[in-house]
Amino acid sequence: MTPLIPLPRRFERVLVIAAHPDDAEFAFGATIARLRDEGVRVSYLVVSDGAQGGEDPDEPAAELAATRAAEQRDAARVLGVTEVEFLGFPDGLLADNAELRLSLARVIRRHRPDLVLTHQPLRSLQFPIGASHPDHLAVGQAALNAVYPDARNPRAFPELLAEGLSPHRVAEVWVPGHEHTDLLIDVGNTAERKVAAILAHRSQFRTSTDPAADVRWVVDRMLGYGKLHSCEYAEAYKRIVTDAAAGPGPVLTVAS
Template sequence: MGDRTAQGAVEMLTEPDYEAMVIGAHPDDNDFGTAATCALWASQGKKVVWVVMTDGTEGSEIPSQSDEELMLLREQEQRAAAEVYGIKAVEFLRNRDGHLVNNEDTRRAVVKLIRKYRPRVIFTHDPTSHIMAPDPDEKPDATGYLNHPDHRATGNIVVDSIFPFAGNPRSFRELLAEGLQPYRVHEVYFFGSTQTNTYVDVTESIDKKGQGLMCHKSQFNPEDNERMAERMRERAAAVAKDAKEKKGLEMRYAESFRRMKLHIPPAPKEETAVPAGSEE
């Protein structure tokens, strides 16, 4: 770490503009991971921006469908869902679906958005979650799943972008000419994690999650879409039960995250009272 008081040093900003930025790999990933929390926060007047890393062009069972047609369709669906949740800003980075890598270009794009929006909290995929599978001896009828490589890549891109690059004035110095100063993110909430430690009561907003997911019509069978709200309530109820067992929290519906703090702002200084009759 260099001398921040040195001549020519650039200040690292710590005052957020947006409450949250959600960065997911594909259209609908942010919905599944965070939609109820984001809808709740948006209803409270908090500013939330969503970022989609890939173009979503492998999200179809129709090989003959054109990439551009599918990309534009999925972006339209994502915007419609965001409107349901009350999210005003959505950024599409349009990296190739299924081939996302953590490199200079993808990190720069994320750093630029972090500095542009200055979110207090960033939500993203947990990059450490690779294999989600129950013990087949304990649950012989249950199946597990392998976390998508784009999910893991997104998590790693975001983690690296947050530190060290977003806050380092010598990283991507061309961004300074665009007026994008270094910025320190306060917290990270990982979704899709096997190490959850934080629960958000989304009883007020869980139905919006189901409604928003129904906007992603290209991704679900019609009968699945009809049951979407019910499925989201069932899943959120199971998370709430987990919150009760692990934390003693009373919630009807919840979303869960692995939360970590990176910056705790100093407590505001108390104003010194001026004695009556004294000069200021």
């Protein structure tokens, strides 16, 4: 495989917190595959049941949710991930509230990741509107609140201590860069697997005559970021360093 531009630091455990099935693949898929190739343990947490992700209003919600959960497991395996957990909150109604923050803090304390990948909590006025789905914004905000202060604060949600879950400090959070990009990750060896993982969500392409063409924009975006990073393909992030020992983040700024 082609030598890659190094990551900003070594990670051992990564937790991906996504609002819907397929969000992880679209936002982070090639990076996830690279992390797994480098021996990093990666776990998924999908917050919603995904039951709004269909075009047929007569399809029973439970059936669609089951289909999307199975597809999510299939897509994760394409990237090398076998640990997939679902919280089952109602799709389309997610909110940054105490119930969600407790659930996320619980999972963070259980998995004890040094890196969390999750949604951008700010609405983008430059990128397509789907990037700022209300569920994405809610999960991004709740995940950041769960990272700091909830997961690390022993006084936050004392029931977690009663469950044997001690506080945990996440070192970094990466969110999709959008107009705040300051970190590019070389994914030259895993870009094709990202696309394959996206296409594993077959229910999302039922009305398509050419699913591969429908996601060509994903490849084009990685190519564009690759040019900025002097590599073939890259994914773009805003890097949030929560642990002072990790050092300051990069100064790159990219908008597109």
